[in-house]
Amino acid sequence: MIYKGQVIDINKNYAxxxxxxxxxxxxxxxxxxxxxxxxxxxxxxxxVNHKVNLKALYGIAAVFIFIxxxxxxxxxxxDVENITASIVSxxxxxxxxxxxxxxxxxxxxxxxxxxxxxxxxxxxxxLELSDTVICILxxxxxxxxxxxxxxTILIAFAALNQNSSTTLMHQQEKVKNSINKHAQYxxxxxxxxxxxxxxxxSARENDISIGRYGLYENLRAENQSITVTGIKKMNxxxxxxxxxxxxxxxxxxxxxxxEDWPMQYRHGFEDEDDAEEILAPHDNETGDTNNxxxxxxxxxxxxxxxxxxxxxxxxxxxEFVQPEEIVEEYExxxxxxxxxxxxxxxxxxxxAGHEGVNSNGEQDQNRESDMSEDKDNKxxxxxxxxxxNKK
Amino acid sequence: MSLTLLTGANRLAERLDxxxxxxxxxxxxxxxxxxxxIIKAVSSRTNRYIEKENSEEFIIGLEAxxxxxxxxxxxxxxxxxFATMVINSRITDYYRKNRMQSNVTLxxxxxxxxxxxxxxxxxxxxxxxxxELQIELKEFKKGLENFGITFDExxxxxxxxxxxxxxxLQIAHYICRNEQLKEQLxxxxxxxxxxxxxELNISRxxxxxxxxxxIAAVVILNSQLEVIKNYIYGMEGxxxxxx
Numbered sequence: 001m002i003y004k005g006q007v008i009d010i011n012k013n014y015a016x017x018x019x020x021x022x023x024x025x026x027x028x029x030x031x032x033x034x035x036x037x038x039x040x041x042x043x044x045x046x047x048v049n050h051k052v053n054l055k056a057l058y059g060i061a062a063v064f065i066f067i068x069x070x071x072x073x074x075x076x077x078x079d080v081e082n083i084t085a086s087i088v089s090x091x092x093x094x095x096x097x098x099x100x101x102x103x104x105x106x107x108x109x110x111x112x113x114x115x116x117x118x119x120x121x122x123x124x125x126x127l128e129l130s131d132t133v134i135c136i137l138x139x140x141x142x143x144x145x146x147x148x149x150x151x152t153i154l155i156a157f158a159a160l161n162q163n164s165s166t167t168l169m170h171q172q173e174k175v176k177n178s179i180n181k182h183a184q185y186x187x188x189x190x191x192x193x194x195x196x197x198x199x200x201x202s203a204r205e206n207d208i209s210i211g212r213y214g215l216y217e218n219l220r221a222e223n224q225s226i227t228v229t230g231i232k233k234m235n236x237x238x239x240x241x242x243x244x245x246x247x248x249x250x251x252x253x254x255x256x257x258x259e260d261w262p263m264q265y266r267h268g269f270e271d272e273d274d275a276e277e278i279l280a281p282h283d284n285e286t287g288d289t290n291n292x293x294x295x296x297x298x299x300x301x302x303x304x305x306x307x308x309x310x311x312x313x314x315x316x317x318x319e320f321v322q323p324e325e326i327v328e329e330y331e332x333x334x335x336x337x338x339x340x341x342x343x344x345x346x347x348x349x350x351x352a353g354h355e356g357v358n359s360n361g362e363q364d365q366n367r368e369s370d371m372s373e374d375k376d377n378k379x380x381x382x383x384x385x386x387x388x389n390k391k
Numbered sequence: 392m393s394l395t396l397l398t399g400a401n402r403l404a405e406r407l408d409x410x411x412x413x414x415x416x417x418x419x420x421x422x423x424x425x426x427x428x429i430i431k432a433v434s435s436r437t438n439r440y441i442e443k444e445n446s447e448e449f450i451i452g453l454e455a456x457x458x459x460x461x462x463x464x465x466x467x468x469x470x471x472x473f474a475t476m477v478i479n480s481r482i483t484d485y486y487r488k489n490r491m492q493s494n495v496t497l498x499x500x501x502x503x504x505x506x507x508x509x510x511x512x513x514x515x516x517x518x519x520x521x522x523e524l525q526i527e528l529k530e531f532k533k534g535l536e537n538f539g540i541t542f543d544e545x546x547x548x549x550x551x552x553x554x555x556x557x558x559x560l561q562i563a564h565y566i567c568r569n570e571q572l573k574e575q576l577x578x579x580x581x582x583x584x585x586x587x588x589x590e591l592n593i594s595r596x597x598x599x600x601x602x603x604x605x606i607a608a609v610v611i612l613n614s615q616l617e618v619i620k621n622y623i624y625g626m627e628g629x630x631x632x633x634x
């Protein structure tokens with residue numbers, strides 16, 4: 001198409017032409033152009049503005065940045081260093097499983113049951129294993145899975161290759177140290193076990209955590225009648241109780257028992273306290289583990305037996321509220337519960353207990369003296385300065 | 392695509408054969424069809440725009456194209472390449488010839504008769520007209536600046552569709568004829584939208600989108616820019632158009 005027009009303005013790079021059709025057009029500037037010059041020009045001569053559109057530039061830049069970060073993230077996720085090298089399972093009642101990279105970063109988080117998904121809320125990936133474990137335990141604590149006295153946590157470690165088995169020990173130490181820093185888990189029994197790589201596949205096939213499967217394998221070595229279904233239904237504390245009971249019966253000492261377990265597991269007992277906590281048979285009557293909370297309960301009952309002034313043990317058990325319950329409920333405040341402040345006497349409704357008091361004057365005196373001592377002590381506690389003066 | 396080009400080339404070859412055989416109408420038709428090609432070839436060679444249809448370079452280009460039709464040998468390549476080569480050669484010859492003949496003569500060296508004849512020369516008149524036009528265009532530019540409009544804005548915001556432009560020009564004519572509206576526009580520097588919508592029964596959208604174009608047309612119609620005024624009249628069909 002041929003345009004005819006008149007040059008009405010000339011700029012640095014182009015000229016503006018008013019065509020016969022009253023169109024204002026920019027044309028490429030050529031030699032000897034002057035304002036008012038009539039020209040013939042073609043469509044090819046129309047000036048195309050090559051000025052960079054800032055909005056378009058920003059858009060393109062945004063797209064490039066997005067692509068850059070996407071590729072970066074993708075590359076990072078697929079980085080060799082971030083491949084899952086070991087599996088860590090945490091069993092409370094909720095069961096969760098974590099994939100851990102060789103550097104100890106969590107690359108994968110999944111729940112193994114419905115409760116597990118509830119405690120995995122707001123758990124970010126890419127944190128260190130110890131931090132992630134603490135986050136999960138905190139969530140479990142908030143969800144009241146860990147606020148009971150006999151709460152038990154089973155943390156199992158399994159290396160996917162031999163190289164990562166050594167780093168797994170280090171990670172277990174870190175997890176243990178970070179848990180110990182939190183006061184709310186002081187009364188919680190925490191069991192660390194190490195399982196073989198083969199156990200991972202078997203655990204997956206049976207739809208249980210590697211920790212449970214590790215315990216199952218231990219129990220199965222002694223008792224062939226144990227099934228995976230039975231293991232699934234049992235609590236972690238029950239499982240541990242059974243296993244430790246079996247160990248107590250079958251194994252004479254800790255060293256022998258360690259030999260019975262996988263190599264990694266044996267390495268797990270570098271710390272003597274751990275070994276005692278996990279392996280030592282404790283309560284002769286029940287075969288319970290050396291549960292700290294249980295120990296505390298036993299201590300509480302001893303305290304109470306000291307304070308119980310009257311009657312026989314049977315009478316006491318009938319007359320008073322069960323001491324273990326009191327101790328469990330008011331741990332560390334057993335004296336205050338057992339010795340009310342108003343009269344310094346324990347509420348006794350049963351006549352037998354009262355008779356016992358009257359029939360034995362010495363006991364009565366002892367009781368009074370005990371009560372007065374208690375009062376004094378209580379007063380001393382309330383007034384430490386006074387206590388100091390006494391001394 | 393290649394088949395189409397091949398067909399086109401064959402067709403051109405056939406037409407050229409017809410022209411060589413003596414078909415004058417076909418020759419004129421071919422030249423007319425290839426006018427943009429000739430303009431492009433001439434413009435590329437001179438690196439200038441062709442000013443008019445009767446400019447010397449353009450005529451030389453037409454003659455060269457005609458010559459190329461006669462001298463074209465299909466065995467030696469494509470016709471268009473050959474035509475471009477012929478046009479370039481003829482224009483080069485023209486420049487060479489002009490350069491040899493160019494002698495600078497001072498006005499004082501000329502006699503009165505020669506001066507008189509020189510003043511009547513069309514090229515001189517053209518030059519004077521161009522100077523006048525330049526002055527008027529500068530005034531037009533200033534007139535637009537009074538309304539805060541630049542040529543670049545006109546390029547960007549003028550209606551692209553021919554009918555819309557025509558309608559906007561009709562509105563501009565109406566304003567020019569109506570003294571009150573024109574006065575209102577010149578005074579307020581804004582289009583009397585409500586009056587125009589009421590009186591011409593046009594949409595506000597049209598006024599808003601063509602505002603700068605309408606104002607520019609009003610400025611042209613109020614100026615002495617006869618050449619551009621002729622564009623407006625030419626577009627409207629020879630004279631002011633009544634709405």
